[in-house]
Amino acid sequence: MDDLTGITVLRAEGERLGAFARRQAPAIHEAVAARGAVLIRGAGAEGVADFQQALDGLGFRPLEYTERSTPRSEVGDGVFTSTEYPAREVIPQHCESSYAGAWPGRLAFFCATPAATGGATPITDVERVLEEMPAEVVEALEARGLRYVRNYGSGVGLDWREAFQTDSRAEVDRFCAAGGLEWQWLEDDRLRTVRRAPATVTHPRTGRRVWFNHLVLFHQSALPSGLRADLVALFGADGLPNDVLFGDGSPIPDELVAAARAVFERRARRFAWRRxxxxxxxxxxxxxxxxxxxxxxxxxxxxxxxITRSARPEPAYRG
Known part of the structure; x- marks a missing residue:
């Protein structure tokens, strides 16, 4: 059953998606500013070109996808496939690129082909997540912060060339230095990066604190137990493609992450994609x-x- 609580739904009644988005742009901007999520249903479209016309109508200036964490393919100007993980895998809740030094303020998802079964993109209000998070979890993470450790080039996960979209080590060095990343080149053409970041941040437009991190996705407990044990045995505890620790480098207990994950499970809004x-x-x-x-x-x-950690941008859309 669809749960669209908190999501504004607009009906296009067969109008071409690009034309509808352009005509309704003020209402869409107002709804995103007020509630943070808008679903447009019933539009006519044929593919990437219609999606890009809708993006143009909404004032999107598509970003490059750098410091990647998942495999994607670019199929248009700033249009990517969603994460290309096997269909059987579940991707835990996260705010896009919250592990990075910069992230997108807005995302747009377009369903070209719905799944036969399953395949929802659950979304969760992270202001409410923070409000419902157990006090001991928030206190621990806010006091100690987070440390994202990422390893590239081991044959598992992304190679550094794909993640940073360059073949040049010098370009990676410049990116890391400019973006506040600690980095180390290892043997066998491997790269390790470390970023320290808070678990909560203040939204630049609402002024409210929100839960904004990759804890439940990057933590080792997100892996199936057998795969987790195999990867640690093969690469060491500090050699996994993605991991998140306390800011001082000590492990975050599985129980703490499970408590956070449970809040997302309670708060998530799910709906079946329609074409x-x-x-x-x-x-x-x-x-x-x-x-x-x-x-x-x-x-x-x-x-x-x-949006970057070091500066608050001028609003790129109303709200």
Missing amino acids: HDLLVIDNMRWSHGREAFTGERRVLVSMSDP
Whole structure:
């Protein structure tokens, strides 16, 4: 059953997606500013070109996807496939690039082909997540912070060339230095990066604190237990493709992450994708994930309105 609580739903009644988005742009901007999530249903569309016209109508200036954490393919100008993980895998809740030094303020998801079964993109209000998070979890993470450790080039996960979209070590060095990353080149053409970041941040437009991190996705407990044990045995506890620790480098207990994950499970809003659905969300107000699926699911995504840890941008859209 669809749960659209907190999501504004607009009906296009067969109008071309690009034309509808342009005509309704003020209402869509107002709804995103007020509630953080808008779902457009019933539009006519044929594919990437219609999605890009809708993005243009909404004032999206699509971002490059750098410091990647998942495999994607670019299928248009700033339009990517959603994460290309096997259909059987569930992607836990996260705010896009919350582990990075910069992230998109807005995301747009376009359903070109819905799954035969499953395949929802659950979203969760991260302001409410923070309100419902157990006090001991918030206190521990706010006092100690987070440390994201990422390893590239081990044959598991992404190679550094794909993650940073360059073949040049010098370019990676410059990116890391400019973006506040600690980095180390290892033997066998491997790279390790470390970023220290808070678990909660203040939304630059609402002024409210939100839960904004990759804890439940990057933590080792997100892996199936057998795979987790195998990867640690093979690469060592500090050699996994992605991991998140306390800021001082000590492990975050599985129980703490389980408590955080339980809040997301209670608060998540789920709906079945329909062909040509367009979902626009504020990336600092709603997290997202992916459910397992069967069939030929194809959901595209575009990112806009960059936000950095060091500066607050001028609003790129009303609100």
